[in-house]
Amino acid sequence: MAMDVCGLLLDEAPDAFVVQSPEGIVLHWSRSAESIFGYPADEVVGRDLLDLMVPADRAEEECGLRRDALESGFAAIESLRRCKDGSLVFVAISAKAVRDGQGRPQYLIVCMLDVTQLKVMRDAKLVDARYSKLLESMPDGIVLVNASGRIVFANSQAEAMFGYEAGHLRGLPVEMLLPERLRGGHVAHRSAYFGQLRTRAMGMGLELYGLRQDGSEFPVEIGLSPLETGEGTLVTSAIRDITERKRIERALHEKNVELAKANAAKDRFLASMSHELRTPLNAIIGFTGTLLMKLPGPLNEVQEKQLRRVQSSGQHLLELINDLLDIAKIEAGKIQLVIEPVDCRAVIEDVAATLRPAAEGKGLGFAIEVVDDELRLSTDRRAFSQILINLVQNAIKFTERGSVTIRLARRVEGELALVEVSVRDTGTGISGEDLQRLFAPFARITPRSGKFAEGTGLGLHLSQKLAGEMGGRITVASAPGVGSTFALVLPEG
């Protein structure tokens, strides 16, 4: 049987076999060319490979090859070509000019041999020799890829991370390490990266995932940097498995959502509780009032006395509810302070005007001392006034003889200018032990008489918390039997 050598060579030789016009138009495209590059003959014949398969940065090289072949009859290079599916292959290309009878170039015969695997082996040898010890010592998975996108080196951390046996990553297209849905985009991305090499730090860019050999995915963070070898540029990828970090982030996020929900529920509860507690109090205080107003008819002395008890207890309960609600709001971070310039002196005079009758009713002296008049204070007027009322009420309550004095002065602590509003009394005073727990909720001090003082037991606790919200504090100095001085200290300005 006669052997069709020509046919065999054309169709079955491992080299891609191409005939081009001197201008570079493809005239013949062999079956082996089709199997290497993926393009069937009818998509190539009549076109220029420069437009089809030569990466932009290799165009000049291709032109040089053609020129040399046409001038000197023969030329050869090693270069990169893009296949129909976008992947890059290293090829050894040789070109020979064929001339007509007059010596004019008639054809270019081009042979292209796929040397991708050979190139991988060469690059691998080079990397192993120069860098393997260093790359093995890195904590991250390290994968080196050459311009064709093939892995030329993977350290054992990378092999373990992706579930491959030692040496089995070498030669694989790097896309094998990505979930299929990301591969297409990655080829384009990789080609672009080779076109514009720069170091990219870890953690920048998109959410990335790795694909293990067993098909499972895991989130990764990747840092990229180019490595010049003299045999071409390699790209180093440092890969970190961030499964655990992602899990913690997710757990934190879920916790946050949960907390926000709990907080909202707490707010709703506070609002409802406050409303629901006040509603029955409205009837209790209201009807006690109508009875005491004697609208339904006359009262005897005992009835009136007992009704006054009901009334004051109802009012006490209302104060407790208001104070508790204020504290709950502060603790939930729900208090809304309106910071504005406040005329301290005017507020002090307002408070004094309201409480003076109570002091004078007990036969106490009541005075305001303004030491520094030119004070500037920006704070929440209501909170400022609420604290002051609390301090003055306490002073009047715990003083049987003498006086209550409100004093306004500037105080300097180091670099800080402070506004100090103090309330001084000549009352029972507070022992050292009681001073310790004075600002705790329900920390009533026991007067010498043994009777418990009226009040909610929350006033100072609330005032101290409010002062804290305002960027200040309440200080106290006291001596039993001599009197006490409470001061609200706020930053001036």
Next chain:
Amino acid sequence: MAARILLVEDNPANLELVSYLLEAYGHSVLIAEDGRQGLELARREHPELILSDLRMPVMDGFEMLRHIRADATLNAVPVIAVTAFSMSGDQTRVMLAGFDGYISKPIIPETFVGEVEAYLKAGRRKAGPAADP
């Protein structure tokens, strides 16, 4: 100056308290237990003043107020909120909604009727929806 006052309130004890107080001072009181009843009664009886709770079943005070303000025949009737304010921003919300005034619960029985009569005298709030001090 005896007046016809519509009281809209779902809590029986509070209803009894407020109507007792108003009647004790000679006013006549129309009673509704939710916003929808309140609206119907207002349309039928044209009271001189409406006192309304905010949280109520069926129709709350805010919705009732919207319907009243949309009704030209009720345009001149002042509507006062009587409510257990609890959270910061509640008062502003009430005034922004277009109530002509508010009285906090628990009410002070000694001064309550006086406050209501002041609102009767003042009529519809002329100024914009800024909160009263």
